[in-house]
Amino acid sequence: GAGVSQTPSNKVTEKGKYVELRCDPISGHTALYWYRQSLGQGPEFLIYFQGTGAADDSGLPNDRFFAVRPEGSVSTLKIQRTERGDSAMYLCASSLDRGGEQFFGPGTRLTVL
Amino acid sequence: GENVEQHPSTLSVQEGDSAVIKCTYSDSASNYFPWYKQELGKRPQLIIDIRSNVGEKKDQRIAVTLNKTAKHFSLHITETQPEDSAVYFCAALGGGRRALTFGSGTRLQVQP
Numbered sequence: 501g502a503g504v505s506q507t508p509s510n511k512v513t514e515k516g517k518y519v520e521l522r523c524d525p526i527s528g529h530t531a532l533y534w535y536r537q538s539l540g541q542g543p544e545f546l547i548y549f550q551g552t553g554a555a556d557d558s559g560l561p562n563d564r565f566f567a568v569r570p571e572g573s574v575s576t577l578k579i580q581r582t583e584r585g586d587s588a589m590y591l592c593a594s595s596l597d598r599g600g601e602q603f604f605g606p607g608t609r610l611t612v613l
Numbered sequence: 614g615e616n617v618e619q620h621p622s623t624l625s626v627q628e629g630d631s632a633v634i635k636c637t638y639s640d641s642a643s644n645y646f647p648w649y650k651q652e653l654g655k656r657p658q659l660i661i662d663i664r665s666n667v668g669e670k671k672d673q674r675i676a677v678t679l680n681k682t683a684k685h686f687s688l689h690i691t692e693t694q695p696e697d698s699a700v701y702f703c704a705a706l707g708g709g710r711r712a713l714t715f716g717s718g719t720r721l722q723v724q725p
Contacts, residue, residue, distance in 0.1 A: 504656075533712050542619075542702045542715030543657065556711040591656065598711060599645060604656040 502526070504605035506592050512611045513582055521577040521608045525594030532575050533602060534567055537589040546590075549575060550598060582612045615640040617705050619716025627724050632693050634701055634719045637685040642708025646679060646686045649702045651718075657702060661688070665707070693723045 505524045513519050525532050530551055535543035545559040549569045557567070564582075569575040579586055589609050593602040616639040626632050638646075647662035663670045663677045663686065670677050674693075679686040690697055700720050704713040 535712070540718070542704075542718050543713070545712040545714070548711040550711075559712070599706065601647070601659055601662065602713065604649075604658070606656045 504592055504594050504603050506590075506605040506608050508608055509606065510609045510611075512613065514613050515582060515584060517582050517612075519579050519582055519610065521579075521590050521610070523575045523577070523592030523594075523605060525573065525575070525592070526603055527573075529594035529596055529603075530572070531595045531598050531600070531602075532569060533593045533595075534575070534577050535591040535593065537591055537607070539588075543591055546577070579610075582610075584612050586610060587612045615643060615705055615708070615710060615714040617703060617714050617716045619703050619719060621719060622717065623720045623722070625722045625724060626693055628693060628695060630693055632688075632690045632697070632721055632723075634688045634703070634721070635685060636687070636703035636705075636716050637683075638705045638714075639684065640705070640708045640710075641681075641684060643705040643710075644707035645705070646677070647704050647706075647713070648677060648688050649704065649715075650699045651702065652699045660701075690721075693721075695723050695725050697721060698723045 532549040534546040537543045548556040552572045564580045567577045589607045591607045592605040595602045644665040649657035651657045676689040703716040
């Protein structure tokens with residue numbers, strides 16, 4: 501079946517702009533995770549959804565970052581007033597349930613000029 | 614929270630040799646330890662994982678060992694091939710945390 505997909509694959513924006521990054525998890529996976537990966541580093545946790553609710557958003561760096569998953573499937577990560585330091589690869593992962601194997605999407609590379 | 618340290622940051626071996634990557638973790642409640650391989654510009658892909666109720670797991674040329682007492686786990690790749698060249702990440706999960714905590718990665722280069 502289809503794996504985790506993310507769109508867009510690349511996003512270039514200007515400082516101060518608003519961006520939305522989309523994640524389509526594997527069908528039937530109830531758990532969805534957003535991670536951020538800077539060059540040369542491991543992925544860092546941002547937020548975790550179980551179903552429609554954000555079960556853990558402790559990794560979001562500040563209130564410019566927000567994510568939703570209104571129907572328990574597709575999720576959107578939203579970043580307001582982007583800053584150059586937000587430039588990174590944003591990875592989405594899903595798993596059948598919490599604690600299960602996480603499958604990663606191809607990521608969205610965000611560049612803030 | 615959890616802290617995962619990974620060593621070495623880079624590793625170069627000759628084709629056919631073995632490679633070992635080591636990780637330590639801080640939270641004794643962690644109970645799931647996956648290893649991901651990430652090729653340049655691609656997504657992390659799970660290559661092997663181990664849960665805290667076993668000490669070793671093997672899958673063909675890849676093995677992982679876990680020492681719960683010392684809180685460290687290692688990835689062993691035997692008979693390395695050039696296509697094993699990639700960045701490898703260890704991670705830990707458990708203790709009520711909802712997401713993986715990753716190590717900083719090891720860039721493995723297998724010289725033909």
